């Protein structure tokens with residue numbers, strides 16, 4: 001063992017002994033058992049724990065406070081990236097946690113039918129007896145739920161839902177047109193969040209939240225953001241959720257969270273009073289559905305639990321992707337020009353822009369969105385999985401490592417997408433890398449970058465709402481480019497994470513502001529928007 005590898009454990013023991021000595025010399029007998037226990041536990045974690053040979057920050061080896069602290073600061077993705085750079089492709093990020101950053105590991109972890117969605121996600125349960133599609137652990141129950149919810153957000157459901165999506169997009173465009181009249185700047189994180197959540201509300205329960213048109217519910221995005229940040233801390237250090245310390249923060253955090261939950265409950269109640277099939281929403285899609293295996297349908301309480309996840313999951317993620325798209329369009333003039341030309345030459349009117357072969361055939365638009373998902377994944381977090389009960393007798397192997405039972409294993413999306421082995425020059429936004437004849441990479445590199453591209457995760461727990469994102473985002477971008485010229489509005493106080501990269505913080509989803517943009521209606525178009 002090298003000196004560097006020994007330094008951490010030795011320091012830990014010395015620290016432990018020092019603390020113990022101080023405590024003894026203070027003769028504070030009643031604290032002694034606690035201090036001794038800490039010394040023993042920390043020493044065990046450093047020296048004897050099955051993961052003790054894995055590299056990682058010293059603090060992470062002894063306590064989950066390391067990742068909880070960075071989750072509180074919302075910079076855990078940056079920290080994980082820096083730790084991978086320092087310690088290599090496998091890091092110990094908690095006493096019982098390993099994070100991997102390789103294509104092989106991503107596939108071994110996420111596509112592995114033997115692994116479970118981590119129990120850490122149970123901290124997102126609103127009610128301990130009710131699971132939603134995101135936090136359910138049991139594989140059979142997950143399969144049932146996925147089939148039921150899938151009815152409402154599948155590609156087929158999106159075709160039914162498209163007219164409603166168009167209505168919301170039209171409201172968005174009308175607002176840009178209004179701002180274009182008096183040249184007022186718009187914060188696109190805010191605008192896209194209102195659009196995303198209104199569409200998400202429509203998909204779920206046939207009613208948007210009217211965020212685009214009214215001030216009344218505009219507290220919602222910040223309520224969701226607070227809730228996500230809180231949950232992300234608990235996912236990193238689940239014990240924190242259950243020790244009751246949150247009571248201290250009650251006045252700050254919980255009112256917003258409760259207000260959101262009450263609002264979702266009221267929406268569901270209102271919707272259930274209407275005719276089930278009066279709207280093309282999730283509820284109407286799943287109302288009559290019975291699972292062929294179990295014959296079960298979904299109870300109202302389950303529906304509510306699904307909604308409290310789906311509304312932010314659907315609204316926030318697509319909003320982040322849109323805001324990041326506007327950022328890159330305003331930062332890369334050649335990309336903007338090429339995309340604008342593709343859309344304006346391909347479509348002869350705004351009405352012609354709708355889901356289908358023609359929009360899907362816009363190769364550069366597709367490459368642009370793919371590259372934005374790569375460089376700024378809306379969910380830039382670590383995806384955690386737990387081992388099966390028989391891991392001791394039937395070992396789980398991840399990228400050549402035999403994983404000790406009890407280990408929580410994860411893959412960080414942000415780190416995968418910024419790995420220069422898979423994506424040369426990873427900090428540069430280059431849609432051309434996704435166009436075969438322009439990518440300039442070998443067949444082998446072409447394959448590996450596709451394997452490393454996992455913004456929606458992989459395997460049985462991959463994103464159930466991909467079809468929604470791929471219906472919404474191309475539509476909004478193509479329509480905006482068809483109607484408007486746009487550019488970045490001067491000094492707006494935005495921060496960049498170095499270079500021309502959209503600055504996103506990590507909170508399960510992501511938190512961001514800007515870009516602040518100005519829009520101008522193109523000559524001869526858009527009467528219907530202003531009129």
Ligand code: HEM
Nearest residue numbers: 133134314317318378383455456457461463464465468469
């Ligand atoms: C650009 C947009 C989106 C991105 C990047 C994204 C990303 C993700 C990721 C990475 C996961 C996997 C989490 C894990 O493995 O632990 C996930 C799961 C999920 N997403 Fe999305 N998502 C997006 C949009 C949506 C939308 C629009 C909806 C619904 C309307 C949605 C619904 C879900 C659901 C239900 C799950 C849980 C699936 C399961 O466990 O079976 N997502 N998403």
